[in-house]
Amino acid sequence: MPNVVAMTKFATSGRHLVLNGHIDVFPVESEVGWTHRPWGGDLVDGKIYGRGVADMKVGTTAAIMTYRYLSELKGQLKGKLSLVAVSDEETFGPWGARYLFDNRHESVFGDACLIGEPSGPHTVRYGEKGTLWMKFTVRTKGAHGAYVHMSENALLVAADVIKDLRKLEEIEAKEASNLSASLDAASSAIDRSYGNGAFRNLRRITVNVGRLTAGTKINMVPAECQFEVDMRIPNGLTDVTVDGHLEAIKSRFPQLEIDRITYNPPSWSEPDGALLQHVQNNALSICGIKPAPVIALTGTDARLWRYHDIPAYVYGPAPKGMGSFDEHVDVEEALNVVKCHLLSAWDYLSA
Numbered sequence: 001m002p003n004v005v006a007m008t009k010f011a012t013s014g015r016h017l018v019l020n021g022h023i024d025v026f027p028v029e030s031e032v033g034w035t036h037r038p039w040g041g042d043l044v045d046g047k048i049y050g051r052g053v054a055d056m057k058v059g060t061t062a063a064i065m066t067y068r069y070l071s072e073l074k075g076q077l078k079g080k081l082s083l084v085a086v087s088d089e090e091t092f093g094p095w096g097a098r099y100l101f102d103n104r105h106e107s108v109f110g111d112a113c114l115i116g117e118p119s120g121p122h123t124v125r126y127g128e129k130g131t132l133w134m135k136f137t138v139r140t141k142g143a144h145g146a147y148v149h150m151s152e153n154a155l156l157v158a159a160d161v162i163k164d165l166r167k168l169e170e171i172e173a174k175e176a177s178n179l180s181a182s183l184d185a186a187s188s189a190i191d192r193s194y195g196n197g198a199f200r201n202l203r204r205i206t207v208n209v210g211r212l213t214a215g216t217k218i219n220m221v222p223a224e225c226q227f228e229v230d231m232r233i234p235n236g237l238t239d240v241t242v243d244g245h246l247e248a249i250k251s252r253f254p255q256l257e258i259d260r261i262t263y264n265p266p267s268w269s270e271p272d273g274a275l276l277q278h279v280q281n282n283a284l285s286i287c288g289i290k291p292a293p294v295i296a297l298t299g300t301d302a303r304l305w306r307y308h309d310i311p312a313y314v315y316g317p318a319p320k321g322m323g324s325f326d327e328h329v330d331v332e333e334a335l336n337v338v339k340c341h342l343l344s345a346w347d348y349l350s351a
Contacts, residue, residue: 001087001095005107007080008071014078016110017348019067020301021060022089022096025052026323033325049328058334059116059316060085062341069342077349082107089301092262097301112275113305113312114344116337118319120193121289124279125314127268128296128303130233132242133261136161140255142223154225155214157255164249165229168205173236182271182293189292202295206232235266235295264299267306276313278344287336291315315340
């Protein structure tokens with residue numbers, strides 16, 4: 001899991017801008033549904049196909065090319081520019097950006113951070129929901145499949161637990177006033193970029209049961225069921241709200257064990273920061289679209305900068321096929337992202 005770090009100091013003192021991207025990508029579970037090779041990087045009809053091209057080979061390329069160009073202009077810019085390309089991002093692992101914050105802080109602690117994670121041309125992301133991953137285990141006595149009166153079915157108990165967990169989705173967050181106003185203004189852009197319903201989900205906890213295992217044979221009452229849940233926490237709420245709900249569920253289901261896998265609190269930077277405005281203005285001049293400032297549904301390494309009170313903004317290609325099949329990015333869109341990052345970094349380090 002390599003991390004690639006570089007830094008350039010310019011002729012005069014000024015701001016320190018960090019360009020971040022990640023190298024790791026989602027796996028390919030099956031090539032079924034792919035019309036082009038998932039690991040081929042095929043260029044077809046003006047589109048680049050392959051796993052990770054949107055998340056986030058295009059964005060990381062934008063960071064690399066921006067650093068490559070600007071690092072040669074030492075006499076024309078101010079401050080410092082860092083390139084931080086990391087591994088171990090997709091599952092919030094400890095060996096990527098988190099490792100660098102602990103061990104190479106001089107490279108990652110800047111005045112602002114620009115990241116090319118998928119956003120689409122219509123949005124620039126200044127915040128994101130939090131991520132809470134939990135593991136639930138239900139254990140019962142178990143029995144022969146014909147003797148269902150002898151034991152509770154661990155799978156059916158788990159189904160009741162999941163139904164109770166879904167009630168968390170009825171809780172809506174109470175945001176800071178400037179955050180709330182910014183989100184209201186971007187409601188249509190959010191649904192346009194991330195699908196109808198995305199705007200509503202930004203303001204509530206979402207519950208996704210991503211993995212479940214239970215039972216040994218069809219003619220046995222399952223004695224154990226284990227499932228893992230991905231919950232996304234909006235700005236305005238924390239894990240404390242979820243913990244209270246889980247305690248209530250645990251009191252109703254003594255067969256249940258609950259373990260926390262990981263938690264990353266929600267985060268946001270100011271929706272009108274200097275770097276964000278440079279991104280908006282340059283995107284408008286390049287592709288004719290001024291991206292709306294939004295909160296993201298998904299998590300990124302940007303949160304780590306925000307946790308240290310460093311503004312972090314995300315602008316990258318549309319997430320077409322991300323985590324699915326036929327992931328791709330239009331070549332024109334890829335080049336626009338590179339141009340926007342380059343010009344925005346230039347503007348930020350010229351001030």
